[in-house]
Amino acid sequence: MRPFIQFESVSKAFGSLTVVNALDLAIKKGEFVSLLGPSGSGKTTILMMLAGFERPTQGAIYLDGKRIDHLPPYRRQMGVVFQNYALFPHMTVAENVAFPLQMQRVPRAEITRRVERALDMVKLEQLKDRRPSQLSGGQQQRIALTRALVFEPSVILMDEPLGALDKQLREHMQLEIRELHKRLGLTIVFVTHDQSEALTMSDRIAVFNAGRIEQIDNPQVIYDTPRTRFVAEFIGETNLIEAKIASIDNRIARLSLGAGLSAHAHAADGLSAGQTASFSLRPERIRLGMAPEGSNALDMTITDCIYHGDHMRVQLTRDDFSLVARCERLAGNWTVGAPVVASFDPSDCTVLAQ
Amino acid sequence: MKAAILRERSGALLLVSPVIIFLAVFFLWPLWTMVTAAFVDDAVSKVLPRTAASIVSWNGQGVPSEAAHKALVQDLKAASDEQALGEAVRRLNSAASGFRTLLGRTIPAVKAAPDPAQVDLLAVDPRWNDTRFWVALKEAMPPYTDRNILAAVDMKRDASGGIVAEAADASAHRLIMLRTLLVAAMVTIACAVIGLPYAMLTASVTGWKRSALLLAVVLPLWTSLLVRTAAWFILLQNEGLINRALQAIGLIDSPLPLIFNRLGVVIAMTHVLLPFMVLPIYSVILGIPRNLMSAAQSMGAGPVRAFWRVLLPLSLPGLLSGSLLVFMVAIGYYITPALLGGANDQMISSVIAFYATGTANWGLAGALGLILLVVTTVLYAIYGRFSTPQQVPGA
Amino acid sequence: MFRALQTTFGIAVVIFLLMPIFAILPLAFTSSVFLNYPIPAYSMRWMHELTTAEVWRTSIVNSLIIGGGATVLATVLGTLASLGMRKGALPMVGLLRTVFLLPMVVPAVVLGVGMQIFLVRIGLASTYLGVIVAHAVLCIPFVIVSVSAALQGIDPSIERAASSLGARPVTVFRRVTLPLALPGVVSGAIFAFATSLDEVVLTLFVAGPNQRTLARQMFSSIRENINPTVAAAALLLIVGTLCLGGLGALLRWRQGRKTAAAVA
Ligand SMILES: Nc1ncnc2c1ncn2[C@@H]1O[C@H](COP(=O)(O)OP(=O)(O)O)[C@@H](O)[C@H]1O
């Protein structure tokens, strides 16, 4: 049996420019999947192929077991929320929300009822006779979402829906969408270039780079065990250090880091001893001043310390080897120039192919 | 994939084709008709095909052979289209005066004769002995001619076929073309001299002042051209407001001649075309970052230097496209010179209109029209290259 | 000093630009038979003349018939063309646009000569249809410019949204594209009507005595025997075009608001 949504080696080229390259992607019913990647990595194109506005150059797309890539958008029953909302400027809020129901020839009385209920759900009923131009950005966003939901589509597609909102409103809307997803059991494909948005909202994240999936996993796996350099760098902040693999034993690699330091780290697939690799270590995984049993311990010097309000960034150096650590506060006797032991667990860092 | 693109393309073509067809039929075809009118000269050969065939071999000396006489008689006998015959007569008469009366006698005689083979042209009218008429007939036979286009630039072919200048007093087309360019240049300069500072002034003020200055430019644009021309008529005439005012304040004793001369034409055309100068310059100046002048001044340039070195060079593209636009429109102008100009202020359009509607000389009207069309098109092409894409004036 | 010079210059040019328009209007109400100042007394004499004299009355009616016909023809053709050129599905759209704008550039007299010969040949000389067609040629560019601008202002994702919400292409056009483009179509039609109303040169060439338009009548009146009826006609034209212009501005303003909202 096929997954609910399936891309089967889908490629898309505009002229000679290949934007999506042999994509395989499966999404389960009721799942919230984010497509995350830098601008230009092909996310919108993938979404537009799913919605029916672009046709794949190669491959097939299935929805609920049926092939859909030849269907026009109006036969796909997908609710799309566009980046700029795309509300109909010449219709009132109520008319906007009623539009998809009218397209389905729902009886008039039922349309009124359902529009009211939908607007009630997003608490915007009092605005139903306004024009979109008379609404704030957040309100427009919510109307666009309501319009996409009201006809009970099988899938909701969102293309950077929160990109135009300010930070506070964006975080609020993230929660609201997440909450709707849970309550209504929606299947959502969510495009974003904001990694923290993807991490907080998704069941799974597909990280894109230049038209290919670099990694697809749940947020925690993506964050803790990135499989490629690109993912490690793109998601969160990391110390990425070139290191030589001295030996590998049971997926634990022994690395020489330079400046006479060495450490144990979790190794990705396909690495072997003697290779030069990238060592990725998140700043917040570094502990200062203690070295529990079994952890890596490095003797370093504090060379800089930057105050960030809720945390500090500490620059640690030994000869030409340096690390950034993040910690809540610094013990009193650690000042710039003081020696310190930096420690981290082998399971908290990864060795990746170059 | 291919099919989708093809479908979209054919849909678009379906939408565009009515206009393409409409403009091809009612715009390009008429223009083409005008151009061909200048070069096609088949009025005679169409009506007298046999004569045309037999007269080609004639060497132009004396009188052509008997066969040519017979052919002419046969053609005249066979000619049934009165209108076409009339055209042919007019064409021949314009080449050799007296042809109208000659044919006026010959045609009825030929038509009346029971057997055309028996008709002797010389007996009908002795003037058929005159080489002049036969030469005119022979020269009218080729279906294409460069006569009109040569006449348009005051040239003609002499008896041996060489191109020579027309006698100085016979035609004045070159003079009129020069005058057209001169008037257009005067109007363009006047518009530039007024329009450039006005556009800069408009861009430098804000709020209601800018709105008022812009409104003063746009309001005339929205006013009927006829209304504006009539208004200038009222202002400029001898008893008009301007002369009255000048007399009232004692500046002059008798009215200044402001109308039916060059001055009146230039004033009124400047008024009509000034918006076409101001708007492009204004939009270019608006595109210049506001702080550039201040930056120049902060670097030690005085306001005058800053103007010369910064603002003026940057607004030149606007001035250039405005000037091209004004000049291009001005050389084709008809209404204002026709109503406010004297006999010596008529521009090329008036002459074309005169030939077309006054004397029905389509050939010459077409040739002059072609020259105007070519010049305008070239200017438009230059304008298109030089000016940044912007709103169509008036739209 | 420089300031004063600037102000004087600005005021002088504004007077130059506006004086003619304001000078002619009061003469519509003169009682004199001469079209000049001073006005001896105010009267409705020439307004009356304008609306009752046979030549003037028929010329007004003709202007409305021909203007209406040319507007309808140009608006339909121009709107279709703008829709066709919109999505960039056609090759050489740039060239096409240039050709479509040419009637605005070609000198009216040149087009008039060609049009006159041509219409005689196809038997449309001195007919209403002939004049309407000739005017429509001049009006089409204005419609295309105006409608294309309106279409360009429509965010494509609005139409995509409609389509994703279940609207078939025809429905998208009827419910979304057309309503959003309508102000552009209307202002294109206004431009077209104003252009036809003011057109003299082509009319001189292609119209017979029965199709004399108001502008044409004013032209010969100024040329042959100018009298205050011309001022009365001018007043009528100015009021007419100002109403049309006001309507157009209103529509553009509303459209501007809408598209601003669509972009926001
Ligand atoms: N219609 C198109 N024609 C040509 N190139 C396109 C088109 N749409 C997108 N592209 C190109 O495809 C690439 C991916 O675009 P997109 O899917 O919008 O990326 P993202 O949404 O991840 O920023 C970009 O380089 C873009 O320029």
Ligand SMILES: [Mg+2]
């Ligand atoms: Mg995108």
